[in-house]
Amino acid sequence: xxxxxxxxTVLPLALLTGCSASSAPSVSAPSTASSAAASASVPSGPTTxxxxxxxxxxxxxQESGTIPFGATxxxxxxxxxxxxxPLEAYTPSEYAAATPIAGGKFRKFTVTVVNTGDxxxxxxxxxxxxxxxxxxVQPVIDVESNVGVSDASILPGRTLKWxxxxxxxxxxxxxxxxxxxxxxxxxxxxxxxxxx
Numbered sequence: 001x002x003x004x005x006x007x008x009t010v011l012p013l014a015l016l017t018g019c020s021a022s023s024a025p026s027v028s029a030p031s032t033a034s035s036a037a038a039s040a041s042v043p044s045g046p047t048t049x050x051x052x053x054x055x056x057x058x059x060x061x062q063e064s065g066t067i068p069f070g071a072t073x074x075x076x077x078x079x080x081x082x083x084x085x086p087l088e089a090y091t092p093s094e095y096a097a098a099t100p101i102a103g104g105k106f107r108k109f110t111v112t113v114v115n116t117g118d119x120x121x122x123x124x125x126x127x128x129x130x131x132x133x134x135x136x137v138q139p140v141i142d143v144e145s146n147v148g149v150s151d152a153s154i155l156p157g158r159t160l161k162w163x164x165x166x167x168x169x170x171x172x173x174x175x176x177x178x179x180x181x182x183x184x185x186x187x188x189x190x191x192x193x194x195x196x
Contacts, residue, residue: 099138106140
């Protein structure tokens, strides 16, 4: 192998070695008091999206290392607090990019990211992968309903919220993994619950 071949092989390994993760993240369960306070501060009024009914919280197994929907994941490596709300019923708009599952429905959740660090964070570095039951499912992109990927910068001390949606099977688990393009060695937080 010539020198350029060795360089091409060694350079990516050297770069990845410097990407090792720092401290371990933690998870906090949703607080009913803080949820009630947050609900009280939200003004009631007309919304631009179609109304949705709330679905009971998904059940989850703490032994599996997963996070229940509604709980917060504390990412100390990126200085983020990330919450996926409980699942809600959702119907994609006419022009949404949504791939249904035979016999399935759609559910949405609100992603809340709080930047607890002292530098801006680019939310486009976060993306979700999911499985419904035993099959991989694709996220819904629905511009009309404001559902889909976020690409905003989150300033220090600020919060960003957006909505994601996936096809689901009622009575089956929905498992949602958060991937980070900014830290490949970071643990993969996984929210999981049986869809009601």
